[in-house]
Amino acid sequence: MTIDAVLDSLYDDIDDALLAGRFDEVDEKIRGLDVAALPVEVLLGWLTITHPAAEKLPALAGFTIAVVRRLTKESGIDGARELLQGLVEPHLMPIIDIPIGGAV
Numbered sequence: 001m002t003i004d005a006v007l008d009s010l011y012d013d014i015d016d017a018l019l020a021g022r023f024d025e026v027d028e029k030i031r032g033l034d035v036a037a038l039p040v041e042v043l044l045g046w047l048t049i050t051h052p053a054a055e056k057l058p059a060l061a062g063f064t065i066a067v068v069r070r071l072t073k074e075s076g077i078d079g080a081r082e083l084l085q086g087l088v089e090p091h092l093m094p095i096i097d098i099p100i101g102g103a104v
Contacts, residue, residue: 010049011045011049014046014050023053023057026057027059030059031059031063035066040083043071044083046063068080068088071083
């Protein structure tokens with residue numbers, strides 16, 4: 001399956017679930033995502049489609065942190081900021097240096 005086909009399916013399936021109010025189902029899917037294994041385009045697709053419902057998806061915060069860290073490692077802080085513009089609040093970008101479970 002091509003990246004475009006994966007993204008089309010993702011947008012259709014997740015949009016339908018969110019519009020139907022199936023937030024728990026989407027949240028569970030987010031928990032099961034392997035940030036290290038998925039293509040960057042798919043990670044950005046997940047952030048894009050779920051961003052409007054962020055307050056109803058508790059798993060999205062941890063997923064977002066993992067994506068920010070991966071993109072920063074692969075593209076540097078400026079590259080990550082560019083890729084995540086509009087998807088991650090600018091004040092969250094410094095989280096990349098804080099270990100999960102660590103002190104803020």
